Amino acid sequence: GLHNLWESNVPGDSITYTFTGTGIGLYMRVAPDTGIISYQIDNGEIKQYDTCDQYVKQGMDRIFYTFLETDLPRGEHTVKISVSGEKNDACNDCTVSIGALLIKN
Numbered sequence: 001g002l003h004n005l006w007e008s009n010v011p012g013d014s015i016t017y018t019f020t021g022t023g024i025g026l027y028m029r030v031a032p033d034t035g036i037i038s039y040q041i042d043n044g045e046i047k048q049y050d051t052c053d054q055y056v057k058q059g060m061d062r063i064f065y066t067f068l069e070t071d072l073p074r075g076e077h078t079v080k081i082s083v084s085g086e087k088n089d090a091c092n093d094c095t096v097s098i099g100a101l102l103i104k105n
Helices: none
Strands: 006-008 014-021 023-030 036-041 046-050 062-069 075-083 096-104
Touching (some): 014 096, 062 096
Antiparallel strands (some): 023 062, 023 096, 036 046, 036 075
């Protein structure tokens, strides 16, 4: 069936969330039209996560989860997740499709 996703392919579109824990992850849709996600925790370094893996390169569209960070100091953190506007050469768009944030206590 259909999933409720925050989805955009507009570079710079973002979501910001404050959480308490030691890690943050994403439950998301990955497919040939998904791109590279930018994320920043506590106004620190901007990092990227490329959603194009071996399965996406084979044309698969699926729901997937991954942790972006797992070793944060225990406490309150703020994550900003953005559409980078970039994509892997094997993909055809830069869409970000997030269904949920995963919090590691």
